[in-house]
Amino acid sequence: MAAMAENYQFPQIGDEQIKLLERLSNACAVSGDEGEVRKIVLSEVRPHADVVNVDALGNVLASRVGSGDNRLKVMLAAHMDEVGLMLINNQGDGIYRFETVGGISASDLAGKAVWIGKDHIPGVIGIKPVHLAHGDSYQKPIDVDDLHIDVGPVAGKEKVGDRATFATTFMRLGPSLRGKALDNRLGVATLIELVKHAPPNIDLQAAFTVQEEIASRGARVAAYAFNPDLAIILDSTPAYDLPAWETDENDRYNTRLGAGPAIYMADSSTLSDPRLIRYMIQTAEENKLPYQLRQPGGGGTDAGVIHKQREGIPSISVSVPGRYHHSPAAIVRLSDWQNTLTLVAAALSHLTPALLASDR
């Protein structure tokens, strides 16, 4: 007799959850250096999970065993890392050359304040000032090699190899949230809530992964270790929902703010399992939740490596839409976050092995 999750209460986003997201957003965790976020995750999930491990690559793997028979092993993955910068050359006088880690456009960098390392040492990304530009030199595209990070200098502890992120402080803007690294601290915050409020009908396998922004390296080994029956990946995907687009109907918006959780059908690395697509849509409609179908096309999530692990793992991604990802500040709607959390919680609470036995 499977334990049905009839008395299961869907988790809610309140002040406490927003404060946690604020801490996660303000933390620095560029790919390969996720310690600051990992520390927060560990302290949040340890009291609730049955088993918590940090694996060799730095993934946090937290399991919560359900009750009753015929429980599916469900892997939920959210990446902890963010895109950022790495100091590569000390030029003296507090000036460093750097390279980008993950997908960042050089045009987003010039003039921005940054935090370096776990101590958040302040710096600024410098470029030749417009006063000194002549001819059309300042109209040319910016190259990362034209830029440097300047830390003052003070007797700082920064060194070559340290990572840097944009120095953006999280804040609430009416119905929206603004911050850096909301791709994917939103997913991390969502997954923390699901560990705290795991429905009893499944064995929940939470993977807080590393190195997603540089080809999903952490998720690959996490999926091997968990070997789940299916996987749901929690991420945040760009919204480019500007009102008009070259005066015609915007046909490449990817997702839209305020339209609810974005369900993936296809991106460059995954074709979502058709059974899971139908199930997520059905769950949204039965619970009267807004949802949107992310425009199929490019991009990718941890699903790309997870679904191909071992003998194959049926997978789907669900994202909170966000404007201006991989830039100093993104904007997301609080309602989209709540609806994403509710949709995934509702889907989990009714999952049975019958879904995977059904025709795809």
Next chain:
Amino acid sequence: MKPLIQKLVETQGPSGYETQIRSVVRAEVEPYANELKVDALGNLIVRKGEGGTDGMKIMLAAHIDEIGVMVTQVDENGFVRFTTLGGVRPYTCVGGRVRFLSGAAGVISMEPLDDLSRVPTFEQLYIDMGYSNSAETPVRVGDVATFDRPFLDLGNRLVAKSLDDRIGVAVLIETLRQIKDTPHQLYFVFSTQEEVGVRGATTAAFGIDPDLGLAVDVTGTGDTPRRTKVRMDVSLGKGPAIKVRDGGMLADRRVVDWMVKGAEKLALPYQMEILEGGSTDARAMQLTRAGIPAGCLSIPCRYVHSPSEMVDFTDVQNAVTLLIELVSHPVIL
């Protein structure tokens, strides 16, 4: 064998949505299987033979998926924008017809081009399904379609969509039917999601953990008119091709020699294949777990990834004869 080929190419199975073609293949192979299963990614896996002291575990793979398109947007006037599943080329789309899994159909056209000498981009293409607004248009974001083109029998040359790789599927089915005795455990894998990056074969190979892997897939040819200098050394009608390398792998030298010796023993025509771009399920097999010897038996095919791919029927029959010979005897690499 032609009726089987026609049935296979006229069934739909875009990558990730192989349900229809899988059930057609399943009906063909079930009577011959010692064991049959569908795995988590939808691969249909059929075992034939119990193995023995001289036997190996051999994985034979042909993919059941085909290239197609997926809806990205239905605009307010009912025009349908799309992205591709697998290696679709824009110049093979214009004027073509597509059919959705629901049966709904449409025609692909394009926005007016500023420069007629240039190939349109996918952003300039759309599907017209004959409706005037988004509400009536019977598809939505995420729906998938395949190119719609009937089978054409030109005698010894066969033309159809999705001969890549339904012709390989037909070769495996025919081999399974005709094989009398094998010392091996033969795993016939009708794989999914090959066209988007050999994904199905990746997980099937992990599950089977074979000793030897052989893909049966199509390869390009160099026997058509061209003004470029590069000319591939494969022609229609000169026998099945034995892959030496492609864009994703170097075939195992021993597997290549095994196939060459088999063809020479039967005095079958064969040709050596060096393909510059693209790859097959053999790559996924070669790289599974700790690695296995792997190769590919290729069916020469003109106009690959167009709605009118062409193969030579004698090549196909010779591929079946060669494959039966190869897997009927102990393999010494």
